[in-house]
Amino acid sequence: xxxxxxxxxxxxxxxxxxxxxxxxxxxxxxxxxxxxxxxxxxxxxxxxxxxxxxxxxxxxxxxxxxxxxxxxxxxxxxxxxxxxxxxxxxxxxxxxxxxxxxxxxxxxxxxxxxxxxxxxxxxxxxxxxxxxxxxxxxxxxxxxxxxxxxxxxxxxxxxxxxxxxxxxxxxxxxxxxxxxxxxxxxxxxxxxxxxxxxxxxxxxxxxxxxxxxxxxxxxxxxxxxxxxxxxxxxxxxxxxxxxxxxxxxxxxxxxxxxxxxxxxxxxxxxxxxxxxxxxxxxxxxxxxxxxxxxxxxxxxxxxxxxxxxxxxxxxxxxxxxxxxxxxxxx
Numbered sequence: 001x002x003x004x005x006x007x008x009x010x011x012x013x014x015x016x017x018x019x020x021x022x023x024x025x026x027x028x029x030x031x032x033x034x035x036x037x038x039x040x041x042x043x044x045x046x047x048x049x050x051x052x053x054x055x056x057x058x059x060x061x062x063x064x065x066x067x068x069x070x071x072x073x074x075x076x077x078x079x080x081x082x083x084x085x086x087x088x089x090x091x092x093x094x095x096x097x098x099x100x101x102x103x104x105x106x107x108x109x110x111x112x113x114x115x116x117x118x119x120x121x122x123x124x125x126x127x128x129x130x131x132x133x134x135x136x137x138x139x140x141x142x143x144x145x146x147x148x149x150x151x152x153x154x155x156x157x158x159x160x161x162x163x164x165x166x167x168x169x170x171x172x173x174x175x176x177x178x179x180x181x182x183x184x185x186x187x188x189x190x191x192x193x194x195x196x197x198x199x200x201x202x203x204x205x206x207x208x209x210x211x212x213x214x215x216x217x218x219x220x221x222x223x224x225x226x227x228x229x230x231x232x233x234x235x236x237x238x239x240x241x242x243x244x245x246x247x248x249x250x251x252x253x254x255x256x257x258x259x260x261x262x263x264x265x266x267x268x269x270x271x272x273x274x275x276x277x278x279x280x281x282x283x284x285x286x287x288x289x290x291x292x293x294x295x296x297x298x299x300x301x302x303x304x305x306x307x308x309x310x311x312x313x314x315x316x317x318x319x320x321x322x323x324x325x326x327x328x329x330x
Contacts, residue, residue, distance in 0.1 A: 030089060030090070030093050032059075033052060033059070033062065033090075033093070034093050034094070034096075034097065036051070036052055036059075037051045037052055037067060037074075037094065037097055038097055040052070040069070040311055041069065041097065041098075041099055041100075043311070044069055044071070046071055046130065047071075047129075047130045047131055047132070048068075048069055048070050048071065048129040048130060048131050048136075048138070048148065048150060049068075049069045049150065049311050050066060050067070050068055050069070050150050050151070050309070050311040050312060051067040051068065051069045051074060051311075052065060052066060052067040053066055053311060053312050053313055054066055055079065056312060056313045056314040056315060056320065057314070057315040057316070057319075058313045058314070058315050063079075064078055064079045064080040064082065065077070065078060065079070065090075066079075067094075068146070068150060070127060070129045070138050070140055070146065071099075071129070071130075072099065072100065072101035072102060073100075073101070073102045073103070073104060073121070073123055073127065073140045074094060074100045074102070074103050074104070075103075075104045075106060075140050075146065076090065076091075076094070076103065076104065076105045076106065076119075077106045077108060078105065078106065078107045078108070079108060081107070087105065091103060091105065091119045091120070095120065100121075101121050101122075102118070102120065102121025102122055102123045103118070103119040103120055103121060104116055104117070104118055104119065104123055104140050104141060105117045105119050106143075108143075108144065114143040114144055116141050116143065118141075123140050123141060124140075125139060125141065126138060126139045126140075126147075127140065128209065129148055131148070131150075131153060131156070132153065132156065132157055132160070132181075134156075134180055134181065134184055134210055135206075135209045135210055136148045136175065136177060136180065136206050136209070137175070137202060137205055137206060137209065145174075147175050147202060148175065148177055149174075149177070149243075150309070150311075150312075151280070151308060151309060151312050151320075151321045152177070152178075152243065152278070152321070152323070153309045154306055154307055154308060154309050154323070155178070155243075155276065155278065155306055155323045156177060156178060156180075156181040157181070158276070158306055158323075159178055159181045159182050159185065159239075159241065159276070160181040160182070160184050160185035161185060162185065162239070162274075163181070163182040163183075163185035163186060163187040163239065164185055164186040164187070165186060165187070165188050165238075166182070166187050166188060166237075166238040166239045167187070167188050167189050167235075167236070167237050167238045167239070168182045168187045168189065168190040168191070168237060168238070168239045168240075168241065169190075169191050169193070169231065169234075169235070169237040169239070169240045169241065169268065170182070170190055170191065170192045170193065170241045171193050171224060171240065171241060171242050171243070171244070171261065172193070172194060172224070172242065172243050172244040172245070172252070173192035173193055173194040173199070173200065173203060173219075174194055174196070174199050174203075174243075175199050175202040175203050175206055176192050176199075176200065176202070176203025176204075176206055176207065176219075177206065178241045178243065179192050179203060179206075179207070179217060180203075180206050180207060180210055180212070182239075183207065183210075183212045183216075183217065184210065184212070187216075187239075188216065189216040189217070189218075190216070190217050190218070191218045191220065191231070191234050191237075192217070192218065192219050192220065193220040193221075193222070193224055193231065194220075194221065195221065195222060195223045195224070196221070197221040200219040200220075200221050203219065204219065218234070224261065225252075225257060225260055225261075228264055228267075231268060232267055232268065235267075235268045235269070236268060236269050236270045236273065237268055237269060237273060238272070238273055238274070239273070239274050239275075239276070240265065240268060240269065240273070240274075240275050240276070241276050241278075242261060242262075242275065242276065242277045242278060243278040244257070244258065244261070244278075244279075246279065246280050246281035254279060254281055254284070254288075258279070258288075258289070258292060259292050259295075259296060262277075262292045262293060262296045262297060263296040263297070265296075265297050265300070266297055266299065266328075269328050270328065271328055271329070271330060272327065272328060273327070273328045274303075274325060274326065274327050274328075275293075275300060275325070275326040275327075275328075276306075276323060276324070276325055277289050277293070277323075277324045277325075277326065278321065278322065278323050278324075279321075279322045279324075280320075280321045280322070282319035282320075284322075285318035285319075285322075286305060286318065286322050286324060288322075289322060289324050290302055290324065293326055297326075297328075299328055299329055299330045300326040300327065300328050300329070301326065301327055301329050302324065302325075302326055303325040303326060303327050304324075304325050305322065305323065305324050305325070306323040306324075306325065308320055308321050308323075
């Protein structure tokens with residue numbers, strides 16, 4: 001019997017009884033979770049989406065769990081150790097959701113080794129994910145991140161809507177998803193910078209996937225904190241995107257390094273230039289970035305905080321992703 005069939009049999013055999021028994025985890029119930037997943041799949045309409053976001057603390061007892069959707073593969077991410085029986089019940093329940101053809105279970109968390117396991121189905125090394133009509137290569141079995149940060153969807157939507165004719169600088173570009181959105185929106189040029197040349201190579205492929213003319217797209221593979229000269233020569237920029245990792249020892253730690261980036265903005269911009277500054281550490285509220293900008297770049301005024309996607313519900317918005325827009329006034 002295949003793993004999926006065994007899980008299905010377990011689910012059917014224990015479903016009714018399980019509903020009458022105390023949950024395996026405090027506050028844990030399977031039915032509301034699966035209902036949420038099913039609803040999100042319908043809203044996805046074939047595009048990539050977060051199917052369940054426990055880390056927003058809107059589902060008591062499930063703060064450790066998120067489920068991402070890269071059609072037709074679902075990826076369960078567990079941010080703490082869980083009981084094997086709990087995980088098996090979850091996999092069995094997801095096996096009954098129409099549309100999910102394969103399932104990956106990833107155990108992760110700060111300070112822990114990331115592990116991936118295919119629960120059932122065929123999972124390719126990479127597949128095409130669609131978001132807002134654009135396509136990106138993702139790797140469901142890749143440790144840590146699949147190649148596209150799903151919580152940044154509204155940021156990419158905004159960039160696409162605002163990029164027409166703009167000279168764009170994409171810092172900490174990763175797989176260049178912001179760059180893809182900018183070029184789709186008619187940007188005049190984009191400079192992508194990331195210290196990972198492998199990530200930038202994926203960025204080139206993402207542009208190719210969307211049939212973009214890349215003559216006005218550049219890729220710089222070096223450590224931003226150690227080299228600014230080339231960026232100054234290629235500027236000034238009308239729009240700068242800053243989306244660094246929150247905590248990546250050896251390359252970037254926000255508490256120490258975000259300020260080093262912000263203080264360079266005046267020499268890369270001109271009056272009217274806009275900055276989209278992103279930060280995703282639950283320990284820092286919006287005041288963290290706003291204070292840095294006020295201290296280092298008083299010529300930039302705060303304009304707005306972009307909304308996060310509706311598939312990322314958050315009990316406390318200040319713990320969620322912060323995407324803040326600033327504009328240079330002088």
